[in-house]
Amino acid sequence: MSTEKAEAIVIRQADFSESSRVVTFFSKEFGKFSALAKGAKRLKGPFDAALDLLSTCRIVFIRKSSGTLSILTQASLESRFSPVSGSLNSLYGGYYVADLLCSLTEDEDADPEIYDLAYAALKELSDPEADSAASIIQFEIGLLRRAGLFPNLSECSVCGQSVTSEKKYAHWVSQGGLLCSDCRRQEYSGKSISAGAVAILKRMSGEGSQLSERIRLTKDQSVECHRLAVSVITNVLGRKPGTLRYLNF
Secondary structure (H helix, E strand, O other): OOOEEEEEEEEEEEEEOOOOOEEEEEEOOOEEEEEOOOOOOOEEEEEEEEOOOOOEEEEEEOOOOOOOOOEEEEEEEEOOOOOOOOOOOHHHHHHHHHHHHHHHHHHHHOOOOHHHHHHHHHHHHHOOOOOHHHHHHHHHHHHHOOOOOOOOOOOEOOOOOOOOOOEEEEHHHHOOOOEOOOOOOOOOEEEEEEEHHHHHHHOOOOOOOOOHHHOOHHHHHHHHHHHHHHHHHHHHOOOHHHHHHHOOO
């Protein structure tokens, strides 16, 4: 056992006893892990409001061996997720970020870039001036890229020809790539995607991309980009994320 410190986002909570909770964090230093927060349910508990869902906090915990709950000893609030008033996409977009972190990341697999993506997404979803749809899509694409799940958008998966604006394409989900119009067959099922959406997705998947801060996606572009990301996520999980039903694109 060792005592560790971390910067973390609260992504899940579950009751453990009358006074305690099991809290799942996604941390910059250790990735995703769960810890027992003794006394967290008390009105004047030892952690105050630091453990609210989607809060960012500084924590100290006793790290146990793999497969055993760590013990949370300290938590201080750094920032609280504040969804935009009247915006359901802002509110449920935050829950969706937590949902994807829970389902698409491995326990104790640290990835500071994924942490930064999540932190940036929650910050943008709290900003009335930000495009919530673009912020959600940026997080989806960034997470898939870091997890090695983002499809190949550079060439057709069958003929290998480079993607150009002159042809129409379909997203071949099971093979993790695109099909050009010349290669598309009934046995190669896939949903159509425009060359414009492909170009946007390429830019959004670039290292350090913050496209959501620079442009506003059209409704059609948002739908196409989000649909591709959800297709990949659903294929990996074998189901659609539960929070997805509350988002409106």
